[in-house]
Amino acid sequence: MKNNLSIRSASLRDFEIIKAIIEKGSATQAAESLGISQPAVSKAVASIEEKLGKTLFTREKGRLNPTKDALFFYEEIVNIFNSLERIDDNNWASKSSKTLKVITTPTIAYSYLAPLTARYAKERSNVKVSFSVVNSVDMMNLLREGRADIALANADINNNLAELTIEPIFKSKIVCMMHKNHELAKKEKLVLSDFNFRNIIMYTTRNILFSKIMKAFSGSGVETNVIAEVSDSLVALNFVNENLGLCLVPNFPVIHQFNDNVIIKDIDVEIYDEMAFFYLPNILNPYCSDYVEYVTGHLQSIQHLSK
Numbered sequence: 001m002k003n004n005l006s007i008r009s010a011s012l013r014d015f016e017i018i019k020a021i022i023e024k025g026s027a028t029q030a031a032e033s034l035g036i037s038q039p040a041v042s043k044a045v046a047s048i049e050e051k052l053g054k055t056l057f058t059r060e061k062g063r064l065n066p067t068k069d070a071l072f073f074y075e076e077i078v079n080i081f082n083s084l085e086r087i088d089d090n091n092w093a094s095k096s097s098k099t100l101k102v103i104t105t106p107t108i109a110y111s112y113l114a115p116l117t118a119r120y121a122k123e124r125s126n127v128k129v130s131f132s133v134v135n136s137v138d139m140m141n142l143l144r145e146g147r148a149d150i151a152l153a154n155a156d157i158n159n160n161l162a163e164l165t166i167e168p169i170f171k172s173k174i175v176c177m178m179h180k181n182h183e184l185a186k187k188e189k190l191v192l193s194d195f196n197f198r199n200i201i202m203y204t205t206r207n208i209l210f211s212k213i214m215k216a217f218s219g220s221g222v223e224t225n226v227i228a229e230v231s232d233s234l235v236a237l238n239f240v241n242e243n244l245g246l247c248l249v250p251n252f253p254v255i256h257q258f259n260d261n262v263i264i265k266d267i268d269v270e271i272y273d274e275m276a277f278f279y280l281p282n283i284l285n286p287y288c289s290d291y292v293e294y295v296t297g298h299l300q301s302i303q304h305l306s307k
Contacts, residue, residue: 015077017044018056022066022074022284068293071286100287101130103148107232108275109133111253112299113152120294127287137206140164143278150288152295154208155276167277169296172250174213174271175264177236179243184265191268192220199245201236202226212271213248220269237262 020030021041031038049056056070066074075098104113114131121129134142136157142148143164155168176190184194195217202224203210217224225245230236233249240247241261250273251264277292 012080014044014048015080017041018048018070019074019077019081021045021057021064022070025063025282027064068286068289071284071289074284075286098126098285098287099128099130100285100291101132101147101149102151102291103132103134103139103142104152105136105139105154105232106133107234107253108152110234113295116295116298119298120291124287124290136208139278143280146280149283149285150277150279150291152275152277155274156208157278163281164278165281167279167292169275169277170252170299171272171274172252174209174248174267174269174273175251176267177233177240177247177249177262177264179240180261180263181243182246184246185263187265189266189268192216192222195224195246196222197225199227200224201228201230201239201245201247203236204229204231207231209248209250209273212273216269216271 017030017034017036017040020033021027024030024033027041027045028038031041034041045056052069052073054069054073055067056073057064057066059065102113102117109131110133117129117131121127132148136153139148139151139153139157143151152169155166176184178185184190184198187194203213205211214224227245228239230239230247233247236247236249239245241259243261248267248271249264277295279288
């Protein structure tokens with residue numbers, strides 16, 4: 001589309017139509033709420049898209065899903081109508097600011113997401129960022145109750161509590177973290193039998209990786225000698241640093257936390273840890289999509305340096 005027309009020629013009615021579609025989810029429901037025909041709604045959308053030079057909606061299962069551009073446009077439309085309402089009420093001095101509420105687990109937060117989010121907040125001075133570290137068990141409820149806009153967590157987290165949109169970000173292969181003086185340190189690549197009867201630092205049962213790793217051990221007949229249970233990979237790093245045992249961890253992001261005493265070895269088994277963004281499908285915060293794009297782009301750069 002060519003942006004050869006001015007959006008200034010659009011009417012308040014056109015803006016009202018776009019606002020209604022985003023809030024109602026379909027052209028038919030928007031038309032009903034405004035008391036106009038569905039073709040009139042479709043015509044207004046086509047006209048504004050032409051003037052903006054941007055696609056505002058994608059169609060999926062009978063719904064019109066707003067694009068990131070549509071949600072940013074929606075923010076401006078809401079501001080226009082809020083301004084008109086404040087003028088009518090003689091209360092134009094008040095103005096609310098947009099907040100993006102992000103939640104994640106400790107390992108993700110302290111390894112890479114907190115620094116990335118701080119950078120995002122610095123570059124997006126017009127948005128207030130709320131960043132919280134929470135237990136993975138509580139994540140879905142926080143999103144469902146509207147106490148968070150978006151979560152970055154393990155893709156295997158149970159999503160039955162809420163119909164959430166899941167957007168996979170990356171997959172990280174499970175590797176073995178060990179002290180440089182460990183007896184297996186000279187071996188180029190490990191097999192599961194190498195772990196038989198050796199000291200293992202294992203995740204607690206609440207960590208999603210626990211069941212994946214134990215299933216692999218059990219399937220290979222490996223007898224584990226668990227000498228410590230830890231909540232996450234960053235805690236495990238401290239135990240490995242003391243040469244207390246072996247620990248299976250995701251290659252990313254733990255590789256960025258190593259010191260000179262700790263090394264990693266590849267394992268001849270395909271176990272992966274997949275990360276994903278979770279958010280409600282009808283969220284109207286445009287910074288949610290903007291944040292996903294920002295983090296995804298920067299993580300690709302970080303992971304490229306890890307290889």
